Amino acid sequence: MKPGLQFRLNQQLTLTPQLQQAIRLLQLSQLELEAELRQIAEGNPLLEFEEDAEPAEAAEADEEFESDRFIDAAPKTTAEKETVESPPDVDDTHGDWEAEPRHGEVGDYSSGGSRNSQGDEDDGFEPQNASAPSLTEHLSWQLNLSQFTPRDHAIATAIIHALDEDGYLHEGIDAVAAALPTDFHADPAEIEAVRKRLQHFDPTGVASLDLRDCLSMQLRQFAPDTAFRDVALRIVEFELELVARNDSGKLARKLRCEEADVAGALGLIRSLDPRPGAALDATPVEYVAPDAYARRENGRWLVSLNPDCQPRLGLNQHYCNLIARARGEDATWMKGQLQEARWLLKSLQSRAETLQKVAEVIVRRQSAFLDYGPEAMHPLVLREVAEEVGMHESTISRVTTRKYLHTPRGTFELKHFFSSGVATEDGGSASATAIQAMLRKLIAGEDPRKPLSDQALAEDLHRRGIQVARRTVAKYREGMRIPSSSDRVRAG
Known part of the structure; x- marks a missing residue:
């Protein structure tokens, strides 16, 4: 060539x-x-x-x-703005002491501080940024203090890391075996033996396979002579599905015991923790300062940026x-x-101006939500805001992520105001957020002895002119962490 x-x-x-x-x-x-x-x-x-x-x-x-x-x-105002070109849009407390401890009692601060074992002064306060241990850390700490062989220790570590946030081993024994090294060769019986030892760790019932397993383990921690313990164990092991219905009469007939004993056993069961790992959720509480404020003046909603955040x-x-x-x-x-x-400096000014424009469009589009609440939320997508402010959707996505708007109804991330729409009989649409608010209101007002099924909820929405399928109702309900109608059955 x-x-x-x-x-x-x-x-x-x-x-x-x-x-x-x-x-x-x-x-x-x-x-x-x-x-x-x-x-x-x-x-x-x-x-x-x-x-x-x-x-x-x-x-x-x-x-x-x-x-x-x-x-x-x-x-800035028009008169204050410099004639500069902004970066182009691209696709892509204080508290009072209520009481002071007496001298000599624990917590006495009268000396103005204490000294630790090294002789350094200590102000007596716990560090405010100290985070609570996670479930994994809490269980691993107990594991290291327990007498496990190196082999059992490795199995226990794999089990602990396989637990979900509620402390359950929903993935099962096979998932633990798969997480171990290929040359480990642990049989299911060996893993199960280690799992049962972990169930006695604090909190009792962690590493359980399901709810029945979890509650049974907690009941077995009670002394054998605990009132109603034996009846409660029989209910959990054989008739757990009847507990939600609170039908003590049917339980008494099935278990062939007195209804009073069943009632006492149900009370004991309800004192147990069905989510033992949830108490050790180490997710820190996040405090946010609003980037903008929405306030109503003379019948109009106005938006202003938070000067302390600029x-x-x-x-x-x-x-x-x-x-x-x-x-x-x-x-x-x-x-x-x-x-x-x-x-x-120009980029910062452009950032603030973009945030102001987007917040103003959102407040204008969702003024009904600010006036009447979640049920009045309108459907809104990124494209609509992008077209109104003359920017690309990717820019709107960036400016609405982790930016917060303070309103009389609370402080919300700007993304909260976006939701898809569902068709209505009059040719309009209702936002998913509004439908979820309606469902929450319907469920809150239902007869506790006859909860509304997903189909009944869908039919109720149909009568309000909102065309939504039963499976969509189920999806919204599950997204709001609301149990099904069979799980919501309770005494009136």
């Missing part, structure tokens, strides 16, 4: 570092944004937060930098003044830092 030249023409989108930064800032939550800006400011001396600013030097600044001042990331980042005037006197490589480097700082 002879060498030759070929010309090829194609188009591709290239994201500049500045544009990549603008996109990244847009999708960050408030806490992440603060951390990101702190990191950027540490590497750029031309940037500083307003609270870190020092009084400017008396020397007169160069005319090029005279107009640079702290730029609030919140949107980073007040600006240019360091001292270093700006030095640029005019710098020479050579120093001047080139500092001018590059200044250019990056200015782009960052």
